[in-house]
Amino acid sequence: MNRLLHYLSVTLAWLLGLVWLFPLIYAIWAATHPPEFATRFSLFAPLTMQNFYEAWDQAPFLRYMLNTIAITTMILAGQLVLCTLAAYALARMEFTGRGIIFALVLMQLMVVPEILIVENYQTLAxxxxxxxxxxVALPYFASAFGIFLLRQTFKTVPEDLENAARIEGCSVLAIIWKVYVPLAKPTYLAFSLVSISYHWNNFLWPLVVTNTEKSRPLTVGMSIFGAPESGVDWSIISAGTLISVGPLLVLFILFQRQFVQSFMQAGIK
Amino acid sequence: MQPTRQIQAWLLLLPALCLLVAFTHYPVIKTIVRSFFGFGTRWESQATLENYRYLLEDEVLMQVLYNSFLYAAITVPVSIVLAIAMALWVNSKMAGKGILRTAYFTPTVLPMISVANIWLFFYSPEIGLLNKLLGLVGHGGINWLGDPEVALYSLMAMTIWKEAGFFMIFYLAALQTIDSNLYHAAAIENANKWTVFRRITFPLLMPTTLFVLVNALLNAFKLVDHLFILTKGGPNNASNLLLYYIFENAFSFFDTAYAAALTVLMLVILVVLALLQFGVIEKRVHYR
Structure with a gap:
């Protein structure tokens, strides 16, 4: 009886895993085979790269990808700098109104910029x-999540280290750069991976704020590409999808362990 | 504390604070003001409750709110139960659990918009995969996205697929902190697996469950990307959700003022959830 239950549970686990991977598996199948095999499975279906070429020709993927990379990088760079400075002030400096400021920061954890699309659009216009x-990038620079995460980490840095650096004559910025930043490396990695995957996948705000392929990221590009009106067939859509998720997927597979641990660390802080 | 330290602190905070105020606090206040003083895309000189009166009369909004709460009420618990099961499997001694962990987690890193295109194919009426499978057992097929009775549930399925693996991570972290002595003790008592889960694992996962619950609820109100590809809120608003409805009002119907009133409603919902979360987190961890 117990054995039976055990096997049942193992089967369920793998079945669920298969279902969870299925959309990706299907996309790979459809993208690498001729269109007539998009809805039909055959072991002897010929492999082809044609769908990728056609998808590539139908949408300016290179431009979209450059846009996504530029936007994601800009946001991450801005976040790392701004959040580090703010987190240090909130973790280690005493000043009037610190509690209120921290509460104002935390407010953004609930009221994310996406919800305020109407007014933020007006501001940027x-x-x-x-x-x-x-x-696309500005509303995300001051990340409450980043500030909070780094503040928690900075608080665990022994104050003796900071005092020693001060006796050596280090300025505040030098203390942050030489003492705090190196000791918070795992937190920076965790935050970066979460931020990159969030902004690579972000859709609603970029949709609102971009109009042309000059600044449109992959997600917004994909929403136009996949629209039924454009009459693209499934094999080509699958190829396009794979092109758009490719870089992030490769990053995920290479840094799988770090990804999972980063999300875990970011979540329990 | 010397005054120079004070000034330094404010200088360090200034850049982040300016942007935070500009894109979070200022728009919140302006939304509230606009909801009283706005009319369409224009401003009125006198405050009016017109936008809120319309809010109460708007039948589409009632449908949208009903959809949003149903959407949350189903996707959240199902995702959580699946997440716990996934975490237990991945945390067990099962062979190949690394592969399983990756499989469960993959949807989290894929863009909702891109994979929605694949799901659109699964759901499509004639050649779609799901209807082909139904065809195999002799069923005529379901109009997954076109039938008002079914469309919202089709969206939910994709949301659960996207979210469960993400929540699994939090449970996995929690499971790894449970003292193994408790399990040894249970083994000595000859407790069966269900009892162990019910009496040890589940109670100790409770703080995580509360934390995940509130985050999942917040997400349920924020996650609308797939609507743009799958249903656009249709048919006849049967699968419309609050944030998507705000977007429609602001950027398709150009009724900025009404969108502002809707945003205020959304903010109220989020604030209630936030208060809930602070109550929960306060009990769970001590901020130093």
Whole structure:
């Protein structure tokens, strides 16, 4: 009886795993075989790269990908700098109103920029930043999540280290750079991976704030590419999908362990 | 504390604080103001409750709110149960658990928009995979995205697929902190697996469950990307959700003021959830 239950549980686990991977497996199948095999499985179906070529020709993927990479990089760079400075001030400096400021920061954990698309669009239109990388990136620079995560990490750094650095004559910025940043490396890695996968996949805000392929990221590009009106067939859509998730997927497979641990660490902090 | 330290602290905070205020606090306030003073895309000189009056009369909104709560009420518990099962499997001594962990986690790193295109194919009426499978057992097929009774559930299935593996991670982290002595003790008592789960594992996972629950609820109100590909809220708003409805009002119907009133409603929901979360987290961890 117990053995039977055990096998049942193992079977269920793998079945679920298969279901969870299935969309990806299907996309790979459809993309690498001729269109007539998109809805038909055959062991002897010929392999082809044709779908990838056609998808590549039908949408400016290279441009979209460059846009996504540029936007993701900009956001991450901005976040790392701004969050580090703010997190240090909140973790290690005493000043009037610290509690209130921290509460104001935490507020953004609930009210993410996506919900405020209407007003943020107006703000960026006022700044003439619609359809630019800056327009997509700016609302995400001050990440409450990043500030919170780094603040928690900085608090675990022994204060003696900071005092020693101060006696050596280090300025505040030098202390942050030489003492705190190196000791928080795992947190930086965790935050970076979470941020990259969030912004690589982000859709609603970029959709609102971009108009042309000049700044449109992959996700927004894919939503146009996949629209039924454009009359693309499934094999080509699958190929396009794989092109759009490819870089992130490769990154995920290479840094699988770090990815999982990063999300874990980011979640329990 | 010397005044120079004070100034330094504020200088360090300044860049982040400016952007935070510009893109979170200022828009919140402006949304509230606009909901009272706005009319369409224009501003009125006098405050009016017109937008809120329309809010109460809007039958589509009632449908949207019903959808949103149903969407949360189903996707959240199902994702959590699956997440616990996944975490238990991946944490067990099963062979190949590394592969399973990757399989469960993969949807989390894939863009919702891109995979929605694949799901669109699964759901499509004539050649779609699901209807082909139904055809094998002699069933005529279901209009997964076109039938108002089914469309919302089809969206839920994709949401659960996307979310469960993400929540698994939190449970996995929690499982690894459970003292193995408890399990040794249970083994000595000859407790069966179900009892061990019910009496040891599940209670000790409770704080994680509460944490995941609130985050999942927040996500349920924020996750609308797949609507753009799969149903666009249709047919006839049967699968429309609050954030998508806000988007429609602001950027398709150009009724910015009404979108502002809807956003205020969304903010109220989020604040209630946030208060819930702070109550929960306060009990769980001590911020130093």
């Amino acid at each position: 006022g700044l003439n930043l619609i359809d630019t990388y800056w327009g």
